Amino acid sequence: MPAAQRREQLLDAALDIALERGFHAVTVDAVARACGVTRPVVYGVFTDRTALLTALADRAEARTQEQLAPVFPDLRDLTDDTDPDELLVAGVTAYLSAVAADPRTWRVVLLPPEGAPAELAARADEHRRVLLRRLRALLDWGLTRRGGPPLDPDLFARAVFTLAEGAARLLLADPDRWQVEAFTGFARTALAALRPQG
Amino acid sequence: MPAAQRREQLLDAALDIALERGFHAVTVDAVARACGVTRPVVYGVFTDRTALLTALADRAEARTQEQLAPVFPDLRDLTDDTDPDELLVAGVTAYLSAVAADPRTWRVVLLPPEGAPAELAARADEHRRVLLRRLRALLDWGLTRRGGPPLDPDLFARAVFTLAEGAARLLLADPDRWQVEAFTGFARTALAALRPQG
């Protein structure tokens, strides 16, 4: 089997094991067995067990970043006839749809399995900081355009972010029970209520 | 040293290690060394490493439960001149104050260190379910009394809960930067904005 393909296969297997039995269970042997090979094959592709885990994190990071592209509009594209509320609702919809479409990747980030390496959490936090900044910029634009209650903008952005992640976690934890529309509907209603002169 | 005292000492040491270096580092040897003794002493108190970790979870659960007592008022105590908004703000204040007062315990629950056993997360989730039910009851009472936007009550309760936990996490992650009052102020303003004819 060609190296590149084997690499993907090994990462897929590692992800499966991590999701099903936790990162503790992601031993080199377990990954090799899951692919029907033996340990030296894994060491042929990754120098380390650590390298394997890092590659897994890299791939997850790349995928999530890619999927987040349509969530944030470019602020320069916004015109006067854009409704800030609908812009935000569209972003939430895009985010939750991405999560629902690729749950295995997002689960690693949002509901980390047992024994997840600290590196993973650290990277996710770093990434969150960037996202929060972008969300903050978007909300600033919206708040100056349509006004709103005298809420601390930083806390407001964090609140929206936290709620979006919470919704995503519910989607991941119990996809049969929750639909994206339930959350976007809630968001739309809540934003409408927060309009000046409610 | 008497057994009961040794037990507490061992659990304290285990908690220290877990918070500083993650649960991976909570080996029987590390805990023993931290108390200036050797491994057989630990096995004299706990049958297992697992038993030690379970005891740690038990203690954390007991402490959090105890500290949450003043957060939820008994619904039967409420009279007509109780302001629902202030009741909720008082609950949030009590919750965040409890977290700020005992960060080491809450950190285990809200910002679990690397390698935390799945048992811990499972128990925390179970506990959350109970808390969510109580919060839901409180909010139902408030919403029927003062009205509000047509939000799904279940999602609204989850949102409040998620935001409260998010605030608690910020308090734990960066206590120098955040104060309880910032969050309660935000909550008060947001609730006021969500009043009918806000």
Next chain:
DNA sequence: CTGTTTTGCTACACGCCTGTAGCAACACCT
């Protein structure tokens, strides 16, 4: 002061996982 109990230690055996070395088998190119 002496026997007994408590308390703790050193030392061992085991299991699990990591990482590597050396060998077999297969495929591919000439």
Next chain:
DNA sequence: AGGTGTTGCTACAGGCGTGTAGCAAAACAG
């Protein structure tokens, strides 16, 4: 067909952590 490189395997050595057995020493009761 025969060399050559690839692909994978079996087998080993070592590290780290668990749990236990057996011994020393200190505390304590009679």
